[in-house]
Amino acid sequence: xxxxxxxxxxxxxxxxxxxxxxxxxxxxxxxxxxxxxxxxxxxxxxxxxxxxxxxxxxxxxxxxxxxxxxxxxxxxxxxxxxxxxxxxxxxxxxxxxxxxxxxxxxxxxxxxxxxxxxxxxxxxxxxxxxxxxxxxxxxxxxxxxx
Numbered sequence: 128x129x130x131x132x133x134x135x136x137x138x139x140x141x142x143x144x145x146x147x148x149x150x151x152x153x154x155x156x157x158x159x160x161x162x163x164x165x166x167x168x169x170x171x172x173x174x175x176x177x178x179x180x181x182x183x184x185x186x187x188x189x190x191x192x193x194x195x196x197x198x199x200x201x202x203x204x205x206x207x208x209x210x211x212x213x214x215x216x217x218x219x220x221x222x223x224x225x226x227x228x229x230x231x232x233x234x235x236x237x238x239x240x241x242x243x244x245x246x247x248x249x250x251x252x253x254x255x256x257x258x259x260x261x262x263x264x265x266x267x268x269x270x271x272x273x
Contacts, residue, residue: 152254153254153255153257153258153259154258156247156251156254156255157255157258157259160243160246160247160251160255161184161255161259164180164181164240165181165182165183165184165187166179166183166184167183167184167185167263168183168185169183169185169186170183179237180237181237181240182233182237184259184263185263185265187263188259188260188263188264188265189264189265189273190233191211191214191215192207192211192260192264192265193265193272195207195210195211195214196272208257208260208264211260211264212256212257212260214226215252215256215259215260216252216256218240219240219242219243219247219252220242220243220244221242222239222240222241222242223239224239227239227240
């Protein structure tokens with residue numbers, strides 16, 4: 128019995144370590160592959176705003192998530208996540224103005240995101256995108272999008 132308990136403890140610790148490494152990996156991937164263009168927060172001043180080459184990730188995710196829910200939904204949380212991840216997988220490798228779910232002023236200011244084929248692998252996206260979704264999706268207020 129003691130051996131079984133010890134095995135369960137080590138298995139649980141290993142699983143938690145694996146989850147922690149995956150989350151840390153997602154954060155590192157974001158820093159290396161996304162943050163060079165997408166800031167996390169809105170710029171604090173005009174100089175920082177001028178240096179922006181893409182909308183903040185929170186604004187981009189808000190636009191994507193709300194648009195998918197409006198066009199396909201209303202969706203349950205798991206359905207919204209699944210459809211958002213499918214969209215992002217496609218858009219990151221095959222971006223286009225037609226697919227861009229943002230205001231015209233955003234496209235006018237930043238243009239269409241370049242394809243990241245060859246820059247980020249499918250394995251990296253599999254780790255990164257669920258974390259991006261969970262970290263930056265907008266929150267409903269009283270059951271409504273802000």
